Amino acid sequence: EGDEMETPSLEEGGEIRRLGKRFRKLDLDGSGSLRVDDFMSLPELQQNPLVRRIIDIFDTDGNGEIDFIEFIRGVSQFSVRGNQQQKLNFAFRVYDVDKDGFISNGELFQVLKAMVGSNLQDAALQQAVDKTILGADRDGDGRISFHEFCTIVGELDFTKKMVVDV
Amino acid sequence: MELFFNPFDNLLCILLGISFTVWFTLLLVFIIVPAIFGVSFGIRRLYMKTLLKIFEWATLRIERGAKEKNHHLYKPYSNAIIAREPTSLEEEIKEIRRSGSNKDLDSASEFEMSDIFYFARRGVESIMDDEVTKRFSAEELESWNLLTRSNNNFHYISLRLTVLWWLGLLIRYGILLPLRVTLAFTGVSLLVFLTSLIGLLQNGRMKNVLSEKVHLMCYRICVRALTAIITYHDSENKPKNGGICVANHTSPIDVIILASDGCYAMVGQIHGGLMGVIQRSMVKACPHIWFERSEVKDRHLVAKRLSNHVQDKSKLPILIFPEGTCINNTSVMMFKKGSFDIGATVYPVAIKYDPRFGDAFWNSSKFGMVSYLLRMMSSWAIVCSVWYLPPMSREEGEDAVQFANRVKSAIARKGGLVDLLWDGGLKRDKVKDTFKEEQQKLYSKMLVGTQEDRSRS
Numbered sequence: 001e002g003d004e005m006e007t008p009s010l011e012e013g014g015e016i017r018r019l020g021k022r023f024r025k026l027d028l029d030g031s032g033s034l035r036v037d038d039f040m041s042l043p044e045l046q047q048n049p050l051v052r053r054i055i056d057i058f059d060t061d062g063n064g065e066i067d068f069i070e071f072i073r074g075v076s077q078f079s080v081r082g083n084q085q086q087k088l089n090f091a092f093r094v095y096d097v098d099k100d101g102f103i104s105n106g107e108l109f110q111v112l113k114a115m116v117g118s119n120l121q122d123a124a125l126q127q128a129v130d131k132t133i134l135g136a137d138r139d140g141d142g143r144i145s146f147h148e149f150c151t152i153v154g155e156l157d158f159t160k161k162m163v164v165d166v
Numbered sequence: 167m168e169l170f171f172n173p174f175d176n177l178l179c180i181l182l183g184i185s186f187t188v189w190f191t192l193l194l195v196f197i198i199v200p201a202i203f204g205v206s207f208g209i210r211r212l213y214m215k216t217l218l219k220i221f222e223w224a225t226l227r228i229e230r231g232a233k234e235k236n237h238h239l240y241k242p243y244s245n246a247i248i249a250r251e252p253t254s255l256e257e258e259i260k261e262i263r264r265s266g267s268n269k270d271l272d273s274a275s276e277f278e279m280s281d282i283f284y285f286a287r288r289g290v291e292s293i294m295d296d297e298v299t300k301r302f303s304a305e306e307l308e309s310w311n312l313l314t315r316s317n318n319n320f321h322y323i324s325l326r327l328t329v330l331w332w333l334g335l336l337i338r339y340g341i342l343l344p345l346r347v348t349l350a351f352t353g354v355s356l357l358v359f360l361t362s363l364i365g366l367l368q369n370g371r372m373k374n375v376l377s378e379k380v381h382l383m384c385y386r387i388c389v390r391a392l393t394a395i396i397t398y399h400d401s402e403n404k405p406k407n408g409g410i411c412v413a414n415h416t417s418p419i420d421v422i423i424l425a426s427d428g429c430y431a432m433v434g435q436i437h438g439g440l441m442g443v444i445q446r447s448m449v450k451a452c453p454h455i456w457f458e459r460s461e462v463k464d465r466h467l468v469a470k471r472l473s474n475h476v477q478d479k480s481k482l483p484i485l486i487f488p489e490g491t492c493i494n495n496t497s498v499m500m501f502k503k504g505s506f507d508i509g510a511t512v513y514p515v516a517i518k519y520d521p522r523f524g525d526a527f528w529n530s531s532k533f534g535m536v537s538y539l540l541r542m543m544s545s546w547a548i549v550c551s552v553w554y555l556p557p558m559s560r561e562e563g564e565d566a567v568q569f570a571n572r573v574k575s576a577i578a579r580k581g582g583l584v585d586l587l588w589d590g591g592l593k594r595d596k597v598k599d600t601f602k603e604e605q606q607k608l609y610s611k612m613l614v615g616t617q618e619d620r621s622r623s
Contacts, residue, residue, distance in 0.1 A: 022294060044292035047602045049609075050285040054293075078290045094282050112277060115285065117606030120613065128277040128613070136279070153280045162283055164291045 015079075016072070023071050033065040049114045050094065057093045078164040087162040092149050103144040105133055197349065201386035210395045210547070214523070217546055220330070221522060227327050255608045259284050277613055338544045346391045346543040353387035354440075358447045360384070365450025374480075377451040378429045385426035394548040396423055403554035404428050405483035405513035408476050410505055413515040414577055415487035417528040418535070419542065420517055423550060430485035431475060435459060453481055469508060476510040483513065488570065501574045503566040511557045514573050516581030520549040553580045 024030075026038050036055060045051045058066045058074035066074070077086045095103040095111050108129045116125065136144045136152050144152075200206055262280050360380045367373045389396070404427075405411040411430060413420060424430065432454045436445055445456055455475060461467050475481055488501035506512065519526045523546045528538050542548065555576055560569045577583070 026293075039293065042292055045289060047605055048285055048289045048292065049602055049606055050282060051289055054286060054289045075290060075294065078287070091280075091283060091286065094286055095279070111282065115281070115606065116610040116613065117603055119607050119610035132277060132279060149279070162287055164287060164294055 019072055019075060020068070023068055033067040034071065035065050049117070050111070053094045053097075053111065053114070056097075057090060075164070078162060080163050082163075088150055088153070089146075091153065091162070092146050095144075095149075101146060102141075103149065105129060105142065108132065108144075193345075193348070197390050198352070198387060201390060202383050204382065204386060210390075210393060213393075214395050214547060214549060217523065224327060224330065255284065255605065256612050259609075259612060281609075338546070342393070343540075343544050346393065349387060349391035350543070353384050353391055354444065356387065357381070357384035358444055361447045361451040365447070374452065380451065381429055381448075382426065385422055388422050389426045392419065392422070392542055392548050393546075394419070394423060394550065396427075396549075397551045398427055399551065399553045400556075401427075401554060403513065403556050405430070405515075405554075405557075406511075407481060407483060408479045409483045409511040409513050409557065410472075410476060410508070411483050411485045411513045411515055412488050412501070412505060412573060412577075413485070413517055414581065414583065415489045416517065416519060417526045417538075417542075419526060419548065420487065421485070423517065423552065424485060424515065427552070429482050431455060431482040433457075433472070433484055433486055455484065465504065469504060472505065473508045473510070476508060488574075501570040503570045506560065506570045506573070507566040509560065511559050512569075512573055513557050514555040514577050514580075516553040516555065516577045516583070518551050518553075518581040518583065520551070523547045523549045526550070551581075555580055 023034070026034055026041070028038050028041060036052070039045055039051065039055055048054075054074075055066065058070050060070055060073070076082060077090045092103070093099070095107055097107045097110060109125060112125055112129060113122075133142065133144060136148050138148050138151070139145070196207060196209065259278075259281050262283050263278050357380070361377070364373060364376050364380060367376070411424070413424065421432065425432075429452075431452070432448070434445070434456060436442055436456045436458055445454070448454055449456060453475070455471055457468065457471075472484060475484060484505075486505045488503075488505055525545075526542065526548055533541065558569075558573055558576070560566070564572075
């Protein structure tokens, strides 16, 4: 603990305690870290098509489990006190599956497919993906960098949309 | 002649004898006799009022102490549901897209990169707090009722409060618990003994009348064994013969609460052990519906027996808890449709416990039956309200599920509980994939929808 990642913007002790309580409640086997199973015990999460992406983003050290620090950091990005940059970063990482800093055609397709399931044909999806990348890709490398991403969505006043009551 | 006992021992025996007799007489006069006749001295209500005053004092003391020491008091979530406006997936995503300043909606592409915000936010929201799992654990209290099980601020206390707590502990475990256990023992033994006796009589009016009286009396003793203070509302709507009584389920005590005010035919699985003995003797006096373990799986058999029972107007109304499991009394979960399919009149009943005196919720994954009962008997009291709602029947064109939901809403509204669509079985099982597929379908419709709009223009 205490490495170079940005510290969470939660300040009040009350919030941390609530998060702690929530963490303990989710930690069904009391192991001190949350695995996918623990999250999937929430019915409302089971119905969310992007739940795996969210868990993956929380898991910053990539060990497949989310410990308390990762939990706090993850949730704090949605706090009302979080800054725009953090939220944009989170949104970017939903798409950037392999965490290489770029959204490739395949990754965009993957995420879109998760959201629509089997309700749309792959060809139609691919069309939408190609069109989006074409519109966003400024430097012509066939993929979307964080900078290009911000240009596309950065105008949106979405700071309210990416906020959760902590 | 040798003196067997020295005079001191003699005195001790006499004292013990006297106190035992006195105690037993008090028990008889103040508790058992009123139970037989169904009257009340009002002692329990006085007790309740006194307790409330003490609790208020204790809570104020904690808050004052916490402020003095400048600690943060940990306030649990209030029970008010975080009111999320019920906007649909489509509205929310459109709003996200719209908040980009100069984009005209018609010329928007089918898919926007900002669409994921909706799912991401919903996901983190659910991680923080979801509607369903909080129903399955005991409710959190705002004020403290001197039971450490229900409060997290216990360490912020003063000497007076500690003394009070120890006193409370002494009273609860030293006086109340033995008293209650004796009463429970009396009640149950009387039930078994008397119903077996009645079983020897010929079937007829006499038998029914006696059976009713005996059942009521024993349940009333059990009610006093838990120091349950019950307020019945709208008794004119009490269930009648040939009907089905449905109620929300918080604990096995619900049965005792309802059965001490009226006579019902119980439904359930035959157990072994003490429970089984009680069940077998009860059914000698009046026709309850007990199923063997193997029969429980067979839905048709169950339905057939139930409908045979309700068609016989001389038989008592059936008592059923359609949620199928114990919920923590802040909400009502999905009703299983079986009992609503039979075509009988349904008499809904709402039961709401007052959490200030003792948490009646049975968390069956955390406590077994015996430890649960011990917890109940060592609480201060069990205070609850029972509302009898007017009878409902299935309407034209309504299927069993819709009928069940209608009854559920009525119960939830009356009892001040939250009406939830989620299945109580989620306590143990997983949600079906259909919910996720619903979300995917909705989102896809949105994408395709904009495509159609564009091709039309």
